[in-house]
Amino acid sequence: MMFGSINSSGAVIDCIAEGSAYDIVLPNQTERVQNIAVDIGGSLAKVVYYTTAAVGRQGGGRLHFKAFETDHLDLCIEFMCGLVDRSRIRDPTDGPPAEPVIMATGGGAHRFGAELRSRLGVEIRVVDEMESLTAGLNFLMREVADEVFTYSEARGQKFVSPVSEAEDLFPYMLVNIGSGVSILKVTGEGQYERISGTSLGGGTFWGLLHELTGVTSFDAMLETTKSGDNTKVDMMVGDIYGTNYDKIGLKATNIAATMGGVYRKGLDKQYSDADIARSLLYMVSNNIGQIAYLNAQLHGIRRIYFGGYFIRGHPLTMHTLSYAIDFWSKGMISALFLRHEGYLGATGALLRGEAAPTRRRACSFTENFSVAEPAAGDSSGVSALGMLDQQADRLERLPQLALPYVPDTVDLAADEGQRLAWLAALERSAHELVALVERGALDAGSSDHVGTEDRVDAGRIRAFSILYARHLQRLGAQPLAYGALTVRGILGLREQCLREVGLGDVFAAVKRRETKAALVALPQCVAQTDVLAERERLLALLGNALAGNMFDWGASELHGALASGALDLAAARERISYSPQRLNNPGAFADRVIAEGYRKVLVFVDNSGADVVLGVLPLARVLTQTGATVVLAANSRPALNDVTEGELKDIVAEAALVDESLAAAVEEERLLVCASGSAGPCVDLRRLDPRLVALAQAADLVILVGMARAIVSNYHARFTCDSLRIAVFKNKMTADAASANVFDSLCLYVPGGGSRE
């Protein structure tokens, strides 16, 4: 495996830099194990387990995925022994942990049940295979952002937007291809029926190919198919008719009969093992595709998911299944595949347990790729799975979001120029982060009261840099390894890697320092705009918000100025060119505020320091003066120097101490701070903290502040209410994507329901 080094074989990554070795323990990899499930199939044994922090990380749990060859079940059992031990870790705040129960499914659950029981010394509870598969699929489809995809040779892998509503999810058909093929119809949670199947599946392919070619491993067989030419062993339509058979829509290149050419002396076909392998792969895939389609027709189902060991990410297999479904449905239905297809059963079995994490309360999961495993049995090695981090709340969609919604502005997998530029820029910025840490630039200044937690550990930051660089390299080589490739995804991954090496908030001290300085400047800043007439005041406030947005540690272009403290609001204003016109209409916004005002404004804020204190707060203050209630949505968890919910609450409280107008707004609960639900610099407006969604119900204006929230993501988002974007194009990639220049501004007001351009 090309990038096997990213996989966590243990809880340690070895980092060798500048001649010295660091052993960095990944703290989150040694947490207490709460639930264990195993799916023992004919070829692979898949383990899914759920961990929680030994000392209560709030609501946070994590699902892990791990696969073993069934032939080496010993390794799997050994691994599970370790998990059972970790399940007995005592939580000081809790009573003794409950005796572990292992949920088991798959054919091997019966066969190896007794062995598991005796060797692990715990209770093994067997869950029905079909029940596990469907429970797992329902869960993964809902919770994993890039779970479902279509595949064809011409178009490659295309991810399908996740569905959250039950009516969009059901009914569907799951075609599970193992030794044989099971076809399940799923009409709801826990409602499924095996409607059909065939015994002509992976086992047939395996048996025939083994006997015909002597190849003994499944992967070797699949490898062989890549170079094979089935037309050398198959009877093609062209072999019979010499041409297309147009009347019935058969092309000369269609297969008339699999293996029908091997005995035809007249055709004198010369063939190799690889040709037979490809022919048989086509036979089995085509046939399954056809039977699946016929079943879908009979049951009036339009969504067909394919899973099981036979597929294992093998492009040619997926292509053939897709081709068959496309052919028979005349392009009306696409075959759907799953990134976690190998883990459906184990995941479902885990969720069927009485102590399953999803049973306790509503929650959401986010895939965390900082420690990524190759997808179970993924023969092509291009797909990897992260861990699933649990949030204590069920994330929800912004009610004012117009559909369809795609959060990301650029698809980096499709746009090579943007991809290379972003990957290079992000790698550079990681190096710069290391340099900043080594210079002590991110530590608190000497005048501050400095706790040791404020000193960013240089060893850890180097470990981060190595871990993150490996991910960037992998994504450079295999852009779809972690699902759809977007700037939002990579920026999120960066935060995940930082947290994974134990660096929760590297900018904590910087943020405090800058916020403190900005709060000092706040009264004067407010006084300067308060003297202006209403329209000029609004325009000046928008200008300040843009200028504040220059105080961004995420922008490499500004590190020097930020670190030296040379950037003040006035200087920042100077660097922005307030163009192009098509992206800037602050006057229209001001007129709208003056004419009607807003009842409730939702602001997605960006950086701490000058940005939020001198840019956003004064604007929010004036809006509250016009009678609006303003909800400031800040990150739930740290990302770059973005202000977090907790920090912003403190900022608002401190600002209220020096400004009467703000104090009144806070007092009257017309200035509120709420967590956005986001843990990265970008925002996915389908996944917001439910408290924020509740507050947002009556909002008639949404303001998106900053490059990550307004340009890199949500640039194309449309809203049913008015919206305002405030950001500066601070690098070439974002400027290019919008046909703008670096340091151009985006101050764009869009009335509700309208499109941006």
Place this chain on the structure above:
Amino acid sequence: MSTSTSTFSDDQPLIVGYVPDKSTERKEHPLAAIIRNASESKAHENEHLGAAWGAKKAIRKLEWFGDSEHERVVYALWFLTSDFIKFAQRVKDNRELKPTHTIRAFATGGGALRLQTEIKEMLGVELVIVEELQALTNGWRVDAESLADSEGPVAYPSLVCNVGTGVSLVSVGAAHGDYERVSGSGLGGATFWGLVQRLTQFTSFSEAVTAAELSGDPGQADTLVGDIYGVETSKAIGMPADLVAGFLGKLGEGKATDADVVAALLRMVTNNLGQLAVFQARLMGVNEVWFTGGFVQSASEAPDDNVGRIVRQAIARAVSFWSAGAIQTRFPPDALLLGALGAVATSLDSFSQAM
């Protein structure tokens, strides 16, 4: 008047069907004599050749296609397509068959196009190509309607599943020329035979199928539920231990004899046919499926052959399994001859339509 038609495809023999005119009906037609001589002289010839040459006479109504007679005697001759040159040479050498003018013959099958020039050059016969499924469905109509008196009227639309080299599922309506290939599969007769040839020592279709029937145990080659779960657990989870989980999945274990392998291949191919046919029948809302084609009635045998019976039974079992007995399997009496019969009928049909 005599119309001779031919059907060609690669694994089925070339079949010449013709309707003799009244004057020649009572004595043996010279073409039939050629076939009879060839099969009688098989001791002196390549045995394989002789065995594949045959002739058959049937009485059929062709009124639907505009024939003026109530009933007709229809002859069919067959021999391997690869023997075409030998056959043509004998026709050429036969004085009685010397044509005085250019004969037009209706021809169908994949090989018809390919041999068109050769036939013109050697025999002076000009082929009028009949589209294969048209010939098949017309032939099926003649054959199926011949059962109407004894088994009741044919229901339209009907589902005809033609299993030759590959598989075509055709919906046939009541009107002239009303047919549509609604589905098909590349997993057909040639796949079965290709795999038999690659996996066993058998060199003849009938030998292989007969051996499978006599001594083959497909369970030696197929992965059974019992192989996965064990017999006891299978019982415990309520699945029959002898249910097939994966066709041919145990082939690699080397325990299966040649007869076992053929039995397993036959079960796999017929089971799949049955499944496709049953699903298609349900989609069409019909309760019977007609099976035709060389695989259903092996060509090298007499029409009432034992090998054909084995295959037909296997198909009927599969249809019954997948439909839980709700869908009937039907075979036209002369499955082998349908293409040629259909070409004959088409020639009459096109004549009457032209009027």
